[in-house]
Amino acid sequence: MKPSRRPQNPLFSSGPCAKRPGWSLEELDVSVLGRSHRSKPGKAKLKEVIDLSRAVLGVPSDYRIGIVPASDTGAVEMILWSVLGARGVDMLAWESFGKEWVTDVTKQLKLPDVRLHQSDYGALPDLSRIDFARDVVFTWNGTTAGVRVPNGDWIASDRQGLTICDATSAAFAMDLPWDKLDVVTWSWQKVLGGEGAHGMLVLSPRAVERLESFQPDRPLPKIFRLTKGGKLIEGIFEGDTINTPSMLAVEDAIDGLRWALRVGGLPQLIRRSEHNLEIVAEWERDSKWAGFLAADPATRSCTSICLRFTDPEVTAMGPDQQAAFAKRMAALLEKEEAALDVGSYRDAPPGLRLWGGATIEAEDMDAVLPWLDWAFAVVKAEMKG
Ligand SMILES: Cc1ncc(COP(=O)(O)O)c(C=O)c1O
Structure with a gap:
């Protein structure tokens, strides 16, 4: 089922990253x-x-x-x-x-x-x-x-x-x-x-x-x-x-x-970013198809959150097919305006990458995860069909 709620801000690129909440060009002193x-x-x-x-x-x-x-x-x-x-x-x-x-x-x-x-x-x-x-x-x-x-x-x-x-x-x-x-x-x-x-x-x-x-x-x-x-x-x-x-x-x-x-200086910026990672980690624990690329939890980034495939049918595919799978997911997410620029880096293993830095709102991180599940299911069905 397509999720009913979209992130308010679907920008999850790892650079340039989303502007701060409430940012507006008009507010800048020129x-x-x-x-x-x-x-x-x-x-x-x-x-x-x-x-x-x-x-x-x-x-x-x-x-x-x-x-x-x-x-x-x-x-x-x-x-x-x-x-x-x-x-x-x-x-x-x-x-x-x-x-x-x-x-x-x-x-x-x-x-x-x-x-x-x-x-x-x-x-x-x-x-x-x-x-x-x-x-x-x-x-x-x-x-x-x-x-x-x-x-x-x-x-x-x-x-x-x-x-x-x-x-x-x-x-x-x-x-x-x-x-x-x-x-x-x-x-x-x-x-x-x-x-x-x-x-x-x-x-x-x-x-x-x-x-x-x-x-x-x-x-x-x-x-x-x-x-x-x-x-x-x-x-x-x-x-x-x-x-x-x-x-x-x-x-x-x-x-x-x-x-x-x-917003409270460095401790609060760190807290915002770590909280975004926690939201993804909670989802990942139950995910049947995605896992962190970082093997050791102590090394998992709270900013560039990189996911790889764990679904056996997807991991059985070659790297090029997995990359095409991830690309198709990213394209669907973009078309739906649910998440933009979330494909993994061109030289990295195939998967998705969500930016979780301090400018990303926790509600948006929370809202994007069902969309990843949806996109995965759609692409897998396409693959089988
Ligand atoms: C770890 C790291 N080093 C260097 C760069 C390159 O940064 P810039 O494009 O600001 O030169 C990046 C960009 O994403 C990065 O993530």
Whole structure:
């Protein structure tokens, strides 16, 4: 039976993610649009993003926060290019974004001393094998596998290397132990539902020390340069961006951050997202056809919730047929306007992915699950017919 109730907001994409409840373009303050980002009010807006991000996330006062070009990818790559090579590096990857950073380090930077800790979709690599005398690069939440690290206990407090953490689908939905992290990055279009464009780059004092003491023997394009004459360009961390940002995206980021404070700050954002995961987990326990891609419940993401097929007739099919099955389900859900953009990532195992970040309302998560059951039943009947 087709469910009678649709989610009020059927947007479950894992990026760009749904806008905050009640968002409206008209509510954005557009007074600085058309003005220089280096004007006094323009720079104040950029600084406001930095200050609000610090306030919401509880970033320590001695950590720098900068707004950088090219979204999360820009933030990650500028730091890889700027600091790696001083030590050996341990690279962790368990889904496609982590693998991108492995490609950067092995095929582009061609660093000589790299150890890879990789695992297949659904599991984490063995975290006990990481050597913190070396630099360590990892994603906190693997968006395309729905697998996250359970906490920061595996990270050495007395490390000699730097920990570089891509937290783009974790920040604002998961606790990040700042004392264990030297570099943290994210983009705006994830948990707070902002716009793609700019990346956030957080540096611990140890990361700054590395930037100021190590000069990699490689060319750095202007948009990667964080130092000048061997000193950190402090302006980047006060709102003097390297190049021109979208002030509309900036305004929207401020809107998301203010909403975060209004709803109760980080604890409440985490609670909203974890509650969305609980709703799916309760449904999954009784599901005859779907299961979490993340095998260990402690590693299940509360933002990118990835589901695989468990129905024996579907799992007996080859990967291409399973992918076609999932695609057909996603198309039906879209046609019904019950759930948009819920197909799994193109390189991930076939299945569905629901975003459960803080901007997703629990009622909508609750309402979408019967639609998944309906779409599964329809496609299975089509397959048999
Ligand atoms: C873990 C992770 N890293 C990096 C990226 C790339 O982010 P962006 O498109 O903001 O550069 C994504 C996007 O989904 C991601 O989930």
